Amino acid sequence: MDKSKTFNLQKTGLTRRTALKGLAAGAGLAMAPGFVRYSQAQSSAPIRIGFQSHRTGIGAAYGRWYEKTTAAAIKAINDAGGINGRPVEVIIEDDGTDPGRGAEVVGKFATQHKTDIVFGTLFSHVVIGSAPAAGEAKMPYFVVSEGHHVASTKLNRYVFQPGITDVKSQIQSMAPWIAANAGKKVTQIFPDFAFGYDHRDYLPPALKAQGADVIAQIAIPPTESSFTKYFPQIPAETEVIYHVMVGPAVLTFVKELGEFYGSQRPQLFGFIDSLEAVDINSPGLEFLDGSHFWEGSPRYAQADDSAAQKAYRAAVGIDDNGAAVGDPKDVSTAAHMFGCWETLYVVKKAMEDAGYKGPEDRAKLVEATEALKEFAEGPEHPQGPKTFNGKIHQCFGIQNISKVEGGKLKVVHKTKIEDGLYEAEGDYTTQAL
Amino acid sequence: MSEASPAKAYGLHLGVIALLFGLSFVLPDYYHGLLARIMVLAVFAMGYNMLFGYVGLLSLGHAMFFGAGLYGAGLAIIQLGWSVPAAFAAGLACGVVLSAIIGLLALRTTGVAFMIVTMMFAQVFYLLILYFAAWTGGDQGQVVPQPARVLTFGATVLDLTNPTVRYMSALALFSVALLITLAIVRSRYGRVLVAIRENEERTKMLGFDTFSNKLSAVVISGTICAASGAAYALLFGYVGSSFASVQYSILPLLWVLLGGAATTLGPLIGTLFMYYVIDITSGYTSAYLLIVGVALILLVLFFPKGILGTIRQRWLGWLP
Numbered sequence: 001m002d003k004s005k006t007f008n009l010q011k012t013g014l015t016r017r018t019a020l021k022g023l024a025a026g027a028g029l030a031m032a033p034g035f036v037r038y039s040q041a042q043s044s045a046p047i048r049i050g051f052q053s054h055r056t057g058i059g060a061a062y063g064r065w066y067e068k069t070t071a072a073a074i075k076a077i078n079d080a081g082g083i084n085g086r087p088v089e090v091i092i093e094d095d096g097t098d099p100g101r102g103a104e105v106v107g108k109f110a111t112q113h114k115t116d117i118v119f120g121t122l123f124s125h126v127v128i129g130s131a132p133a134a135g136e137a138k139m140p141y142f143v144v145s146e147g148h149h150v151a152s153t154k155l156n157r158y159v160f161q162p163g164i165t166d167v168k169s170q171i172q173s174m175a176p177w178i179a180a181n182a183g184k185k186v187t188q189i190f191p192d193f194a195f196g197y198d199h200r201d202y203l204p205p206a207l208k209a210q211g212a213d214v215i216a217q218i219a220i221p222p223t224e225s226s227f228t229k230y231f232p233q234i235p236a237e238t239e240v241i242y243h244v245m246v247g248p249a250v251l252t253f254v255k256e257l258g259e260f261y262g263s264q265r266p267q268l269f270g271f272i273d274s275l276e277a278v279d280i281n282s283p284g285l286e287f288l289d290g291s292h293f294w295e296g297s298p299r300y301a302q303a304d305d306s307a308a309q310k311a312y313r314a315a316v317g318i319d320d321n322g323a324a325v326g327d328p329k330d331v332s333t334a335a336h337m338f339g340c341w342e343t344l345y346v347v348k349k350a351m352e353d354a355g356y357k358g359p360e361d362r363a364k365l366v367e368a369t370e371a372l373k374e375f376a377e378g379p380e381h382p383q384g385p386k387t388f389n390g391k392i393h394q395c396f397g398i399q400n401i402s403k404v405e406g407g408k409l410k411v412v413h414k415t416k417i418e419d420g421l422y423e424a425e426g427d428y429t430t431q432a433l
Numbered sequence: 434m435s436e437a438s439p440a441k442a443y444g445l446h447l448g449v450i451a452l453l454f455g456l457s458f459v460l461p462d463y464y465h466g467l468l469a470r471i472m473v474l475a476v477f478a479m480g481y482n483m484l485f486g487y488v489g490l491l492s493l494g495h496a497m498f499f500g501a502g503l504y505g506a507g508l509a510i511i512q513l514g515w516s517v518p519a520a521f522a523a524g525l526a527c528g529v530v531l532s533a534i535i536g537l538l539a540l541r542t543t544g545v546a547f548m549i550v551t552m553m554f555a556q557v558f559y560l561l562i563l564y565f566a567a568w569t570g571g572d573q574g575q576v577v578p579q580p581a582r583v584l585t586f587g588a589t590v591l592d593l594t595n596p597t598v599r600y601m602s603a604l605a606l607f608s609v610a611l612l613i614t615l616a617i618v619r620s621r622y623g624r625v626l627v628a629i630r631e632n633e634e635r636t637k638m639l640g641f642d643t644f645s646n647k648l649s650a651v652v653i654s655g656t657i658c659a660a661s662g663a664a665y666a667l668l669f670g671y672v673g674s675s676f677a678s679v680q681y682s683i684l685p686l687l688w689v690l691l692g693g694a695a696t697t698l699g700p701l702i703g704t705l706f707m708y709y710v711i712d713i714t715s716g717y718t719s720a721y722l723l724i725v726g727v728a729l730i731l732l733v734l735f736f737p738k739g740i741l742g743t744i745r746q747r748w749l750g751w752l753p
Contacts, residue, residue, distance in 0.1 A: 055719040094715050099574060099673050104467065104712075111462030124573045125673055132576055132670030136594040147573070154576060193563055194573040222563075222572075 046089035047082070047351070049074075049344075050109030050118040052130065057097030059123045061277040065333040066120055066144065067092065069340040072315040076379075083348045084356060091115055099129020106130045110137035116359060117142060117347060120340060124149055124194060131155040138433070140365050142347055144339035146170070146296070148198060151394035153426025157433060158362075160369055160393045163343030164296060164336065165386075167195075169420030171202040173399050174269070174294055177413050179210035182267040182292065183239025186212060189230070190244045192219040195273070199244050220245065227253050231260045240267045243274070250274045251284045258287030268292070272299070272402075272409075276333040279323075281407045288404050292412070295400040297383040298322075299334040300408045312341060312382035321408070338383045345380035346372065346388075346395075363433040369393075370429055387417055391427040396420050437751035439619075445752075446615055449698060450608045457600050469600040471701075471708050472607040473664050478692070478700030479610050480657030481685035486695035487618060488650045489630030493548045493682050494555030497535070498655040500562065500677030501527040502662025504569060507672030510581045512568065517584050517593065521663050528659020529652060531558075536651030540644060555682055562674045574673025577666055599668050606664050607701075610657055615697050617653070618753055626650055627695075658685075691732060693742030697753045702740050 051070060054063030070090060078087050091113050095102040102121065109115045110133075117140040121127050124147035131149075134141035135156035142160050143150065148168040150161040178186065186207060190196030196219060204214040216235050220227065227249075234241065245253045257265075268291035280288070280299075298305075299322030301313065316337070317325045324330035346369070354361055354368035370390035377385040386397040396417050402409040437445075453472065460468060477499050484490045505527030509520035539550045562569045569575070584591040591598050617623045628636040629643050637643050666672050675681070684707075685700075692703025710728055714721035736743040745752040 056722070094719055094721075096715075099671060099675055103669060103671065104470065107466045108463055108712075111466060125675060128570075128574050128576060129671045129673055129675075132579065132594075135579055136670075149573065156576075156579060194566065194571045197566060197571065 044086050046087045047084075047356075048113065048115040049088060049090050049347070050106075050113055050115035051090050051092045051120045052095050052102060052105050052109070052118055052126070053092050053120060054097040054122060054126070055092075055094035057095075059097035059126075062122050062333050062336065063094075063097075065277070065337045066122060066340050068332075069316050069337040070120060070344065072317070073341040073344040076315055077344065077348055083351050095121070095126055095130075097123050097126060099125045102126040102130040103133040106133040106139065106141065107137065110134075110139045114359065116140075116356070116362070117365070119343065119347070120144055122146075122336070127159070128155070131159050134158050138362055140362055140369070142343050144336070144343050146336060146339070151389075151392045151425065153392055153424075153428055157366060157428045157431040160346075162346040162369065162372070162375075162388055162393070162395045163341070164339030164395070165397045165399065165420060166394055167198045168202050168422060169394075169396055170271075170294060170296075170399055171199060172206045172422060173415040173419035174401065175203065175206035175210050175212070176419060177401050177415070178240060178242070178269055179207060179212035181413075182269055184212040185215045185235075185237055185239045186242050187216040187218065187234050187238040187240070187266075188214055188242045188244075189218045189220065189234075191246060192221050195246060196244060199242070199271075203242065214242075225249055225252065226256065228256045228260060231257065238266045240269055241265075243268065243270045245270075246274050250278070251282060254287055255284040258284075261287075270294070272296075272335045276335060277331050279329065279331050280404060280409060289407075291404050293402050293404070293409060294335075295402050295409065295411070296335040297338040298400055298402060298409065298411050299332065300402075300410070302411050306377065306382065308377065308379045308382040311379060312338070316341070342375070342381050342383060342386075346375065349380075366433060384414075385417065387421075389424060391429055392424050393428055437753060441751065442615065442619065442753050443612075446611055446697065449701075450604070450611065453604055453607070457597070457604070462596070465600060466596055467708065467712070469596070469603040470669065471704050472603040473661055473668060474708075475688070475701040475704040476607055476610045476664070477658050477661035478685045478688040478704050479614050479697075480654045480659075480661060482689045482694060482696075482700050483614060483617070483657060484650055484654035485686065485689055486699070487623065487626045487630060488647060490647065490651075491548050491686070492539075492551040493679070493686075494535070494539075494551030494553075494558075495654075495658055495685055496677045496679065496681035497555040497558035498528055498532055498658035499662040499665075499681060499685075500558060500674075501531045501655075502659030502664075503666045503672050503676055504562065504662075505659065506663035507575065507577050507666035508568065510577050510667075511575055511672075514581075517582065517667055521660075521667060524659055524663025524666070525656060528656045528662070532652045532655020532659070533648070535655070536648045540647050540651065552679065552682065555677070555679065559674060559677045559679075562677055569674070570672070572674050574671055574675070577670045577672065579670065582667055582670060593668055594670070602668060603664065606660060610660065611697065611701075613657075615753060618695075618697060622646070622649075630695075687729070689739070691729070691739055693739030693745070696739070696741040696745060699739055699741040706740065 074088050082088055093105045095105045106118050109118045119142045121143045122145050127143045127145045128149050135158050141158050144164055146164050146167050148166045150159055151166045190199050218230055218233050270293050272293045272295050301320035318332050319325050322332050322334045350369040354364040356365050372388045375381045375386045384398040386395045388395045399415045400411045401413040403412045481495050502524035506520040506524030509515040509523040535554050542550050563571050582593040625641055625646050633643050688703035689700055692699030714724040
């Protein structure tokens with residue numbers, strides 16, 4: 001046997017101590033974060049998506065449906081071959097709908113779970129609280145929030161909202177229909193915090209442009225549980241009451257508004273955010289019959305639903321009334337949760353465009369996402385077509401106006417994408433990666 | 434309870450600081466980041482402990498002092514474009530002024546009334562943040578821009594968003610707050626505070642001005658909490674009203690009770706314990722607060738004076 005080809009312990013002078021040191025160093029290297037990243041990038045290991053979910057706290061009802069929609073989208077993506085030939089895996093962490101915990105969760109995804117991206121946050125204060133952590137970790141952060149915070153360009157280059165139109169655009173696109181069909185003298189009733197302020201600030205100029213006016217704005221403190229005392233502030237000439245009350249008090253609000261007006265009421269227009277996950281036929285909501293609501297995606301199946309919309313509803317597991325299949329009382333958050341489905345397909349497209357292999361390609365993923373321009377309506381975008389502005393990281397889509405009729409919401413108008421476009425307030429692409 | 438020699442007391446605390454320094458080099462990335470956050474919030478708990486543990490005044494409004502520092506520093510950068518040191522000083526100044534005003538008003542009451550009055554003031558502070566949303570960002574809060582979060586010393590630029598710089602900054606703040614707390618509780622002034630806690634009338638009869646001592650304790654406590662809030666804004670880049678909500682008045686109370694009221698290291702132990710219980714259990718169930726509740730009950734049963742408080746009572750009577 002040729003001894004020159006064998007490993008001679010004595011010849012190399014390798015002692016037990018140096019062998020142990022070597023082993024320890026090898027083990028240390030194998031456990032080091034850099035090594036894990038490298039080995040993942042080179043294999044067909046799953047693409048890992050960190051899902052920042054509102055499992056507890058005020059956003060829990062949304063969080064549950066966001067999880068269902070995400071699970072359905074991931075199944076569809078994996079059944080069709082995954083992303084870049086790799087399966088997709090979702091890791092869920094609860095942020096308690098709290099901005100402080102939200103930032104910790106983003107940090108956990110970046111440094112412990114080592115996910116490729118973070119995704120799925122809804123509540124604005126959690127998005128804003130978590131954005132610095134995402135930017136510092138250089139972690140692409142795809143939110144499904146509808147807040148204007150991303151498009152305001154006050155966050156950072158790693159934050160995107162490509163799956164749901166922001167609230168400024170939504171409000172702006174409602175104005176032409178309200179002015180033409182509901183009335184020209186509008187009184188706004190809104191909660192006295194940020195969600196209400198978006199409506200307070202963006203509706204008046206949008207209506208003005210359509211020849212209509214906001215004649216009164218009534219802010220209701222978030223702690224309020226009875227509303228009757230505010231109703232005398234509604235001017236008598238009001239033709240439309242625009243209401244965006246949210247939270248558990250909405251049932252009391254509607255009931256008391258009904259008692260105040262009886263059968264002679266102005267037109268009512270609201271955002272379905274107030275009643276997401278709430279049965280429109282709940283006792284006390286009868287007063288809403290004949291009123292109109294904004295819906296991102298319709299809760300109830302419509303006669304003209306596209307094949308893609310039908311397939312999406314079936315995949316997520318909602319029936320024709322927008323409730324969970326087999327549990328009619330479990331009403332979904334249909335107007336928003338489609339954003340999870342669509343965002344994941346945007347991530348898929350951007351990762352494929354970038355040739356994404358692993359976390360070292362995150363910057364490429366950011367640039368590939370910014371380069372996207374439009375998303376055609378279809379199985380990947382069942383809510384409708386969208387354009388995407390890479391400078392402000394925000395998509396713009398069509399919106400639905402639905403009428404409450406016979407205990408259901410029937411879509412009576414679909415806006416155009418152009419109705420909701422506005423001038424960019426900044427440009428994320430000028431920020432360093 | 435015996436008193437530790439200065440060498441023993443300071444040795445222990447410097448040892449803890451050294452341990453935290455050493456941990457920076459061995460902790461995995463996630464726990465490294467988490468510990469930085471815990472140290473900043475432990476300072477909040479230490480500020481709370483100064484008033485609750487040593488003076489016996491139970492406040493339910495300390496979130497306003499944390500919030501004063503948070504917004505004082507955060508808005509100084511966001512709205513006024515100040516540098517990090519100036520913003521930190523602004524946060525501290527807000528804490529000093531607010532705690533002096535609140536102290537002057539709230540110390541006219543005692544016991545349950547003090548709790549209620551402090552809670553009401555904190556609620557006013559919280560609602561003011563919402564009311565001035567155009568400035569504060571309301572309930573959504575605002576981001577402190579990343580480029581502004583740098584410390585410049587001549588040619589040296591320290592980026593507070595860098596994990597190591599952030600950890601060391603948090604450790605520096607924690608160390609200063611810990612050593613100040615230790616120095617106070619071992620001083621003559623600290624003994625007067627404890628005397629007020631034990632029997633205010635007797636302390637008065639001995640000739641001490643208990644009101645001014647309590648007022649200065651409120652200001653010291655509020656300023657330490659404000660320092661924590663200011664550091665949170667500068668190190669983690671977010672100011673939001675949830676940090677001034679009633680939840681953040683109750684959290685430091687829980688951290689202090691868990692770690693041990695009137696122990697200098699108890700706030701760190703309590704904050705650390707609570708954070709890790711939540712972090713670990715939330716990975717298994719969404720009912721993690723139930724587990725936290727059970728853990729609290731067990732602690733009250735077996736460690737009625739908190740972790741360090743009970744250790745001091747049973748084994749290490751010299752612990753400060």
